Amino acid sequence: MRTAYSVETVRVAEQELMARLPEGALMQRAVAGLVAACAEFLGRVYGTRIVLLVGSGDNGGDALYAGARLAKRGAGVTAVLLVPDRAHPGGLAALLRAGGRVVRGTDAAEEPLRRADLVVDGIVGIGGKGGLRPDAAKLVDVLGETRAAVVAVDLPSGVDADTGEVRGAAVRADLTVTFGTHKPGLLVDPAREYAGSVRLVDIGLALPGEAELEALQHADVAALLPVPGAESDKYRRGVVGIAAGSSRYPGAAVLAVSGALRGGAGAVRYVGPAGDAVIARFPETLVSTGSPEQAGRVQAWVVGPGAGDDGDVVAAVLRAEVPVLVDADGLRLADRDAVRARRAPTLLTPHAGEAAALLGVPREEVEGARLTSVRELAERYRATVLLKGSTTLIASPGGGAVRVNSTGTGWLATAGSGDVLSGLTGSLLAAGLDAPDAGSVGAYLHGLAGRLAADGAPVGAHDVAEAVREAWRDVMD
Ligand SMILES: NC(=O)C1=CN([C@@H]2O[C@H](COP(=O)(O)OP(=O)(O)OC[C@H]3O[C@@H](n4cnc5c(N)ncnc54)[C@H](O)[C@@H]3O)[C@@H](O)[C@H]2O)[C@@H](O)CC1
Ligand SMILES: Nc1ncnc2c1ncn2[C@@H]1O[C@H](COP(=O)(O)OP(=O)(O)O)[C@@H](O)[C@H]1O
Ligand SMILES: [K+]
Numbered sequence: 001m002r003t004a005y006s007v008e009t010v011r012v013a014e015q016e017l018m019a020r021l022p023e024g025a026l027m028q029r030a031v032a033g034l035v036a037a038c039a040e041f042l043g044r045v046y047g048t049r050i051v052l053l054v055g056s057g058d059n060g061g062d063a064l065y066a067g068a069r070l071a072k073r074g075a076g077v078t079a080v081l082l083v084p085d086r087a088h089p090g091g092l093a094a095l096l097r098a099g100g101r102v103v104r105g106t107d108a109a110e111e112p113l114r115r116a117d118l119v120v121d122g123i124v125g126i127g128g129k130g131g132l133r134p135d136a137a138k139l140v141d142v143l144g145e146t147r148a149a150v151v152a153v154d155l156p157s158g159v160d161a162d163t164g165e166v167r168g169a170a171v172r173a174d175l176t177v178t179f180g181t182h183k184p185g186l187l188v189d190p191a192r193e194y195a196g197s198v199r200l201v202d203i204g205l206a207l208p209g210e211a212e213l214e215a216l217q218h219a220d221v222a223a224l225l226p227v228p229g230a231e232s233d234k235y236r237r238g239v240v241g242i243a244a245g246s247s248r249y250p251g252a253a254v255l256a257v258s259g260a261l262r263g264g265a266g267a268v269r270y271v272g273p274a275g276d277a278v279i280a281r282f283p284e285t286l287v288s289t290g291s292p293e294q295a296g297r298v299q300a301w302v303v304g305p306g307a308g309d310d311g312d313v314v315a316a317v318l319r320a321e322v323p324v325l326v327d328a329d330g331l332r333l334a335d336r337d338a339v340r341a342r343r344a345p346t347l348l349t350p351h352a353g354e355a356a357a358l359l360g361v362p363r364e365e366v367e368g369a370r371l372t373s374v375r376e377l378a379e380r381y382r383a384t385v386l387l388k389g390s391t392t393l394i395a396s397p398g399g400g401a402v403r404v405n406s407t408g409t410g411w412l413a414t415a416g417s418g419d420v421l422s423g424l425t426g427s428l429l430a431a432g433l434d435a436p437d438a439g440s441v442g443a444y445l446h447g448l449a450g451r452l453a454a455d456g457a458p459v460g461a462h463d464v465a466e467a468v469r470e471a472w473r474d475v476m477d
Contacts (some may be wrong), residue, residue: 001215003212004211004213005181005211006212010180010181010205014180017342026203031066033202037177038120039134045070047074049112049118050076050120052432053139054081054082054087054091054386055136056129060082062125062154070166071100077095077098080104084105093415118148119150119151120151121156123140123238125156135474141263143171144169154177156173157171160185164191164371165191166368174196174197176312182213187215188393188404189389189390189391210400213371213402221445225472226428226431240265240271240427240429241317243272244302244303244305244422247274248308250306252416252419253305254282255419255420255423256306257423258462258465259420259465263427267286268288271287272307274306293320301317304333305328323346324344325347325348325349325438326349339381339383340382345383347382347429347435348385350377351388355387358380371393374393383397384396391405405440417446420441421442424445449464453467
């Protein structure tokens with residue numbers, strides 16, 4: 001499991017560790033990791049030109065000490081001091097002793113930045129508050145006009161460490177070297193995009209059991225995937241009911257069923273007006289045309305993909321005392337109080353537009369503040385919420401770690417791929433996973449299947465469904 005901790009938690013852990021170590025030792029651990037990453041990034045240190053962007057806190061201190069070590073290895077190092085009289089004194093002295101050069105303010109930065117092989121962003125780290133101040137923002141603009149490679153110290157300056165929000169100018173890094181733990185912003189868009197690849201340097205922090213964010217890895221998913229044993233039969237493996245599709249959107253039913261057949265349930269029931277299309281493609285589906293109550297036993301329901309305006313079906317499914325996944329049109333049609341009143345688990349799977357409608361805010365607000373939005377939705381609906389998009393997040397009511405999916409790809413932004421996800425995830429619910437696990441395992445397999453299916457070229461949603469088996473095998477390998 002990869003985890004990320006909030007700034008507040010990191011601060012506490014740092015304080016505890018610093019109290020047990022000689023002064024400055026923690027920073028030197030961070031600096032050693034930063035130097036190694038810069039050297040590896042450059043390939044060769046001797047003879048390179050490095051520019052340090054130095055703010056007034058310890059983040060700037062890290063950059064200065066790293067610059068001093070790189071200068072000793074033969075790099076030409078120039079530090080741009082944003083607030084010269086508040087630059088980290090020990091770091092500054094070390095840089096000057098090592099033969100580094102110093103310039104002051106943004107105007108003087110232009111020329112060295114243009115000639116730099118590498119820029120080290122030490123403007124702000126976890127001490128950054130709000131959007132960058134005007135002089136720092138101006139420096140970031142100047143940096144943006146150059147083509148220099150950028151290594152960010154701890155975080156790209158200008159992104160919000162705790163939420164992944166980006167308000168105003170922020171550094172776009174090729175690599176971020178982060179200390180002690182990932183910060184939530186490094187895993188959540190839009191900030192994640194600014195971080196480039198992320199390298200974690202262990203500085204020995206002791207962190208609490210519960211993280212702010214958790215990202216499942218292959219081994220975590222493998223441990224959760226349902227695998228039939230000698231005692232299994234199709235009913236014990238779980239039956240998933242799909243109430244989806246309409247005469248207008250029969251394809252959504254087919255795609256949801258295609259996902260459900262690959263999610264580990266022993267049988268898939270389909271209820272709705274698209275039974276013929278479903279059977280034509282997947283003859284193993286148990287199809288009926290009545291209401292969900294008449295469909296026979298299921299261990300979990302999926303309702304909503306392509307459902308059109310049939311609010312009765314959504315209401316009927318919400319009355320079922322089994323786990324229910326609500327997607328797409330179902331989100332619009334579901335009565336909030338009916339969702340809140342449910343005793344069995346509920347999983348809502350909106351994309352940003354649907355989440356915005358549920359929250360009554362513009363879509364951009366959800367996209368700019370995914371973590372806040374998904375938490376807010378989980379609280380308001382007292383349900384587990386899977387927010388889809390460039391970063392897929394899964395939150396449950398009552399707080400606790402939010403799951404973040406690490407396997408997605410932009411190729412999944414194709415019509416119908418969400419229908420595949422809801423079927424797949426519903427199947428995992430029927431197989432017995434709880435809502436946060438079903439959501440995060442479903443998103444993981446779906447993201448991996450998207451990558452495998454696309455392999456660098458466009459895909460249709462049905463290709464993603466077909467690749468789920470390959471993703472499953474890859475996880476189990
Ligand atoms: N505390 C520790 O034990 C360690 C800290 N380390 C480094 O120290 C950093 C945290 O250092 P600090 O607490 O000094 O904080 P930062 O250096 O991240 O930022 C604080 C400074 O930035 C200025 N600032 C804040 N918001 C700003 C904004 N919006 N625009 C422009 N300037 C702004 C403040 O005036 C302050 O001087 C970490 O991110 C990490 O790089 C590492 O050396 C590892 C050990
Ligand atoms: N930029 C992106 N990067 C990664 N995944 C994405 C991106 N955009 C969308 N996705 C994923 O693609 C799927 C689209 O689902 P959805 O929006 O419901 O589409 P549809 O309604 O057409 O099925 C979701 O799994 C979502 O997380
Ligand atoms: K930084």
